Amino acid sequence: MNLSSIRVGGLAGLGFVLVVVTVNLMLGSAGQPRAGASPEEVQAYFAGSPVAVDVASALAPLAWICLPLFAGGVLAATRARSAERSDAWPWIGLGAVFMQNAVFTGVAATQVALDAGGLSPEVTWGLWQLHNALFVLNLAGLSIIMLALTVAGVRTGLVARPHALVGAAAATLTATAAVTTSAGMAGGPVELVGLAGFVLWLGWLTTYAVVLLRASRPVAVAAVAPVERVTQPA
Structure with missing residues (x-):
């Protein structure tokens, strides 16, 4: 076992959660508009070029590094337990990680472009709408990651039933938000569905990271004294 x-x-899973929570707290405290905000609110926010956007953009690549490492750890752990039972599921989860990273690159890129300033109100609004669409569509990648890695963990005995149920619930919520992207961009109940799924995703990921750390502990093997062979007298 590696x-x-x-x-x-x-460790990478915990690092991802730390980066994501930090970025969201920074952007939230800076007053980043939510889905359904007016063009005037968006224009006013990015006109100030908040430092939080600069820092969040700098931290985002760390999350993209941590997530594949986490998925690779799950792949190693499940295949070490049973390569046949893990089957293709951990590979599907790893592929979904790269898909999710690619989509979220668009989210970060639009934020950088908006924060650069010098854009007309129409262009600012258009980029903001693209940012929101990519953010909601990004939830589809999360649902595939959770579904695939949860199945792989359950089949190999790495994941406990309560943990699997959280993953299934989070995957359902994020997938629902992703397929209703148009409604989610306007805010309201659909946005709350995606938010609930996102919170559960962070809890699921934190738990899985702890599971991997426990699975990485070397198992102590008790020393067994050699048995002397007794020779029977002739």
Whole structure:
């Protein structure tokens, strides 16, 4: 069993959660508009070029590095337990991680462009709408990651039933938000569905990271005294 890659995966999972929570708290405290905000609110926010956007953009690549390492740790842990039972599920989860990273790159890129300033109100509004659409569509990647890695964990005995139920619930909520992107961009109940799924995703990921760290502990093997062979007299 490759314990080092499993341990790195657990640490990377916790690192991802830390980065994501930090970025969201910074943007929230800076007053970033929510879905359904008016063009005037969006224009006023980015006209101030808040420092929070600069810092969030700098931290985003760390999350993109941590997530594949986490998925790789799950892949190593499940295949170490049973390569046949893990089947293709951890590979599907790893592929979805790269898909999610690609989509979220668009989210970060639109924020950088908006924060650069010098854009007309029409262009600012258009980029903001693109930002929101990419953010909601990004939830589809999260649902695939959770579904695939949860199934892989359950099949190999790495994931407990309560943990699996949280993953299934979060995947359902994020998938629902993703397929109703147009409604979610306007805010309201659909936005809350996506938010609930996102919170559960962070809880699911934190728990899975702890599971990987525990699985990476070397198992102590008790020493067994050699048995002397007794020779029977002739």
